[in-house]
Amino acid sequence: MLQFNDITLPCPEGLTLAALLEAQEVDANQIATAVNGEFIPRTQREATVLKTGDTVLTFQAIEGG
DSSP states (O other): OEEETTEEEOOOTTOBHHHHHHHTTOOTTSEEEEETTEEEOGGGTTTOBOOTTOEEEEEEOOOOO
């Protein structure tokens, strides 16, 4: 199991962050992501494999400078 925002979900072997976002019908272009408190850039979501016990948070991306 893993935590996705406030939801506990199963964590099948090989689940990537990108696949989790797609399965949860999250618009991945509109949010930022963190796994276990570490920011994960969009370009690394496909390569980020989740494991049991991970905590995944999504939040509104802030743009600008």
